[in-house]
Amino acid sequence: MITVPVMADLFAEGKEPDILFWVGSAGSFDDRAKKITRAFVKLLNKANVNFAVLGTEESSSGDAAKRAGNEFLFQMQAMTNIEVMNMYNVKKIVTACPHSFNTLKNEYPDLGGKYEVFHHTQFIEQLVNEGKLDFSNANLDINNITYHDPCYLGRANDEYDAPRSLIKAIGGVNLVEMKRSRNNSLCCGAGGSQMFKEPEKGERDINDLRTEDALETKPDVIATGCPFCNTMMTDGVKHHKKEAEIQVKDIAELLAESLGL
Amino acid sequence: MQFIPNIIFAILLGVGVYFFANNVKKLIRNIKLGKDVDRSDQKSERWANMIRIALGQSKMVKRPVSGFFHIVVYVGFIIINIEVLEIVLDGLLGTHRLFLPILGEGFYGFLIGTFEILAILVFISVTVFWLRRNVIKIKRFWNKEMTAWPKNDGNYILYFEMVLMTLFLVMNATDVHLQQSGTGNVISQFIVPLFHNVSFEGLHLIERIAWWLHICGILVFLNYLYYSKHLHILLAFPNTFYANLKPKGQFPNNKNVTKEVQLMMDPNADPYAAPAEDAGEPEKFGASDVTDLNWVQLMNAYTCTECGRCTSVCPANLTGKELSPRAIMMKTRDRLEEVGRNIDANKGTFQDDGKQLLGDDYIKQEEIWACTSCNACVEECPVNIDPLSIIMDMRQYLVMEQSAAPQELNAMMQNVENNGAPWQYSQMDRLNWVNEE
Numbered sequence A: 001m002i003t004v005p006v007m008a009d010l011f012a013e014g015k016e017p018d019i020l021f022w023v024g025s026a027g028s029f030d031d032r033a034k035k036i037t038r039a040f041v042k043l044l045n046k047a048n049v050n051f052a053v054l055g056t057e058e059s060s061s062g063d064a065a066k067r068a069g070n071e072f073l074f075q076m077q078a079m080t081n082i083e084v085m086n087m088y089n090v091k092k093i094v095t096a097c098p099h100s101f102n103t104l105k106n107e108y109p110d111l112g113g114k115y116e117v118f119h120h121t122q123f124i125e126q127l128v129n130e131g132k133l134d135f136s137n138a139n140l141d142i143n144n145i146t147y148h149d150p151c152y153l154g155r156a157n158d159e160y161d162a163p164r165s166l167i168k169a170i171g172g173v174n175l176v177e178m179k180r181s182r183n184n185s186l187c188c189g190a191g192g193s194q195m196f197k198e199p200e201k202g203e204r205d206i207n208d209l210r211t212e213d214a215l216e217t218k219p220d221v222i223a224t225g226c227p228f229c230n231t232m233m234t235d236g237v238k239h240h241k242k243e244a245e246i247q248v249k250d251i252a253e254l255l256a257e258s259l260g261l
Numbered sequence B: 001m002q003f004i005p006n007i008i009f010a011i012l013l014g015v016g017v018y019f020f021a022n023n024v025k026k027l028i029r030n031i032k033l034g035k036d037v038d039r040s041d042q043k044s045e046r047w048a049n050m051i052r053i054a055l056g057q058s059k060m061v062k063r064p065v066s067g068f069f070h071i072v073v074y075v076g077f078i079i080i081n082i083e084v085l086e087i088v089l090d091g092l093l094g095t096h097r098l099f100l101p102i103l104g105e106g107f108y109g110f111l112i113g114t115f116e117i118l119a120i121l122v123f124i125s126v127t128v129f130w131l132r133r134n135v136i137k138i139k140r141f142w143n144k145e146m147t148a149w150p151k152n153d154g155n156y157i158l159y160f161e162m163v164l165m166t167l168f169l170v171m172n173a174t175d176v177h178l179q180q181s182g183t184g185n186v187i188s189q190f191i192v193p194l195f196h197n198v199s200f201e202g203l204h205l206i207e208r209i210a211w212w213l214h215i216c217g218i219l220v221f222l223n224y225l226y227y228s229k230h231l232h233i234l235l236a237f238p239n240t241f242y243a244n245l246k247p248k249g250q251f252p253n254n255k256n257v258t259k260e261v262q263l264m265m266d267p268n269a270d271p272y273a274a275p276a277e278d279a280g281e282p283e284k285f286g287a288s289d290v291t292d293l294n295w296v297q298l299m300n301a302y303t304c305t306e307c308g309r310c311t312s313v314c315p316a317n318l319t320g321k322e323l324s325p326r327a328i329m330m331k332t333r334d335r336l337e338e339v340g341r342n343i344d345a346n347k348g349t350f351q352d353d354g355k356q357l358l359g360d361d362y363i364k365q366e367e368i369w370a371c372t373s374c375n376a377c378v379e380e381c382p383v384n385i386d387p388l389s390i391i392m393d394m395r396q397y398l399v400m401e402q403s404a405a406p407q408e409l410n411a412m413m414q415n416v417e418n419n420g421a422p423w424q425y426s427q428m429d430r431l432n433w434v435n436e437e
Helices: A007-012 A024-029 A031-046 A063-067 A071-087 A098-107 A120-129 A161-169 A206-215 A227-239 A251-258 B004-031 B043-055 B064-093 B099-103 B105-134 B148-173 B176-181 B200-227 B229-241 B255-265 B295-303 B309-313 B325-345 B365-369 B376-380 B387-401 B407-419
Strands: A019-022 A092-095 A116-119 A144-147 A221-224 A247-250
Touching (some): A024 A031, A063 A071, A063 B407, A071 B255, A071 B387, A098 A116, A116 A120, A221 A227, B004 B064, B043 B229, B064 B148, B064 B200, B105 B148, B148 B200, B148 B229, B295 B387, B365 B387, B376 B387
Parallel strands (some): A019 A092
């Protein structure tokens, strides 16, 4: 059982959470991403974080619309979301989606939405530092993990360390870096609204190439911190017919599993 | 009669500098065809960036081999220019090695010796560059957009440098006095034996010819810059200074759109109100031609030295798509040059030529839609050029002015509009995940 407080309910009771969990459209609707959402909530519950979600009052962040060139639709979405969040006096936001993270953190402020925004790996790292989550006895029956940097967390916002420090915190696992990693990482192919369209014509698909990078490290698990990367890498692993041996997991899922949640 | 060489030299120098100044003026005029963008903030961070990235070449060495040789050529280029100062003064005043008595034989010899060592290192480095381009055929120098001119341009510069360095060393080797003094001829002494059959007068003639060709070569090179990818030796500095300092994922919010959205969302706004008298032509959304881009984007285009590092890390290009970030910059520059020539030919005003940067003549829609906005090209550029910003401005034009997005993206946007998600799910189902273990 997971506990997911909803902003409107808290508001009715005159309460305010410490932080808003922005679930994002993928995290709300995509079957694979929903598992990541639940895993992250398990960690939040475990750490007794006083959080809430917007639930049915959340709407698309507008990232996909903006990257597709529809600035108008993006700003409509942003201003609507800002109105809701400002009404609830939101100060801090955490999200498991680097695309929401980037747009909320960087593009909402000059439209009137000024919040402190965290990617879930940054927030979990904080919980670990505050002693609210402890992975020192955590264990996973996995040898090699390789980590794929999501562009919108890495190059776009210079966060390379939080996800890696969390992977290393799990006992018994070995983090193997891909040839292209950190700021040299190769995109999974989903960014800039590519998630929602067929690729332009070319020789091969980007996720197929990126998965090759990952396979070279002989991983048991390919870890990501983005629901879109997750989809692309999962498809890539299937393309290379490795789905029986290699799993694609979000860091939140690995951490929740390592604690037996 | 004895002043004739001085006069010829002064005229050559004057003409060389005059044409160069004219080209600089044209360059600035063209860059200013771009829209305004404010990059006057965070001065100290901007200076630091320029010193680190342009002067310090910090991003060049990310690829150690080309980075190392590039630094040799760059340091050689800057330091050997001290010698050019002496050459220019000698030419104007009719003196020979003016600095020798001023600096004293020991120190002067030390300087010339340093220049000679740098000259031979530069020669070796540009030879390595030539081999990388023409023999090893490194892939990024052979992409589709590297047609005849970009390829030749790259090679011409290398030949130029080889010739200039050779002339400099020959000039020193045939300078009998310098060779006899035995200081500063660190490298040139090994060239001397080549001339052992030449008379004293012959040596003097060769020395003079090398001297004149060397300085004329430099003046020609100065004026070649404007037409070449080699403008980066000047523009790398302002380009890194005025580069974007915000997080790479932050795309600017279009202010014109903000005004309209605010009006739409304002319950007190009168939807039937006539537009204000002074409203003028409604602003165009996004960019379809160079004049829709901002001046930093246009300066980016002139700064690009076509090294192709951006394209070599572009996921779309790596998987055979039409997009190449370098081609975006090259086409932007080509179009800007065309617009500039049009203005020159039409007494200072642009006459519509039926062409645009975005269209069949230059950048095709297929390129624009292949981008994943991953910022790899921006990260990789040794001088902080931002091809992604041009791509995104063009997407805005295609979607907001032309409604020309790919069909699937239209469906995605329709979903966002109707049900607040890129997929067709009801907003009322946003919490279903809670109970789906």
